[in-house]
Structures are given as C-alpha cells and as structure tokens.
Amino acid sequence: MLTECRNKTTMLDDLVRVLGHVWRHRDWALR
Incomplete structure (x- = not known):
C-alpha cells in the first residue's frame, strides 16, 4: 500500500x- 502511494506521488x-x-514551451512558442 505504501509503495503504491509512493508510486502515485511519483507519477x-x-x-x-x-x-x-509544456506550459513554458508553449508560452515561449506563442511569443
């Protein structure tokens, strides 16, 4: 259970x- 929780957090x-x-890249591309 603990491992599953840790995996979810990592994900x-x-x-x-x-x-x-992606947000930064999009912001740079829109400029």
Whole structure:
C-alpha cells in the first residue's frame, strides 16, 4: 500500500513536471 502511494506521488510529480515544461514551451512558442 505504501509503495503504491509512493508510486502515485511519483507519477503525479512527473506529470506536474511535464505539464510545467509544456506550459513554458508553449508560452515561449506563442511569443
């Protein structure tokens, strides 16, 4: 259970990181 929770958190962190990267890239592309 603990491992599953940690995996979910890691997945969420990766998702946030990717989203942030995409957002910055989109912002740079729109400029």
